[in-house]
Amino acid sequence: MDEDNDMTRKYILVLISIGICLDIVAAENRELSTSQLKKKISTAITNFEQTPRKKWAHQINRFENEEGDITSSIERFTPNLQSNKQWQLIKSNGEKPTVRQQKKFIKNKMKQANKKGEDTSYAMSFREIINQKSVQFILDNGSHIEASFVVDIEQLGEDAQGKLQGTLFYNKEFEFIEEVIVVNTAEFSPMFSANISELTLTFNFINIDGAVLPQQTKMQMKGRFAYFTEIDEVSTDTYSNYEYVRCIGEVTCQNNEID
Secondary structure (H helix, E strand, C coil), X not given: CHHHHHHHHHHHHHHHHHHHHHHXXXXXXXXXXXXXXXXXXXXXXXXXHHCCHHHEEEEEEEEEEECCEEEEEEEEECCCCCCCCCEEEXXXXXXXXXXXXXXXXXXXXXXXXXXXCCXXXXXXXXXXXXXXXXXXXXXXXXXXXXXXXXXXXXXXXXHHCCCEEEEEEEECCCCEEEEEEEEECCCECCCXXXXXXXXXXXXXXXXXCCEEEEEEEEEEEEEXXXXXXXXXXXXXXXXXXXXXXXXXCCCCCCCCCCC
């Protein structure tokens, strides 16, 4: 009987030892996966930043619903034209824009471009959204890797720090970040007398011949301003009809000519 008890104890000890070893190996694998993931994310961010977006003609469909006040526009960016003709307002609220609207639109675009030194089609960068040091692995479903990260967007003010959480989806086949989602975990005040209770930012991207380009950005926001005015806003920018332009600044460039 004692021999049986000894064998049972030894068997249990062996199982415990194996379990401890497996836990150690799993921990090492998780740490390695996190390190590899951060490297993949860093490379993806660099590739996105190096994509020459100014060389891609495209269309932007903008939609905004602000407390029931709906506005929309369709814009076109063509980089192989003169600077004052690169942007065109195709439609404003479903109608052909007036000459005055077109001039005002182009003036604003040129003003923004001069301020930023680049085209104004996409203002937000990955580095402004993703805190790379905080990236943590969540799931690998075979085609995509899902990861979480801490968000600190300066434009949303100091009170938003620590109240935003991000999730990204990394496309394994084409090695780029396909989607980024940012949500708030608590109410915050981006400015005096404004309080945001719900915020969701969604960024989608596509890979065209190795170029990582915006596909859609969406914002959903609810809150209050000055305690009395309700904030209930949805805005969506959808990018489409991408065409690569080989030479910049020359009217004779062929939009469909690919390197």
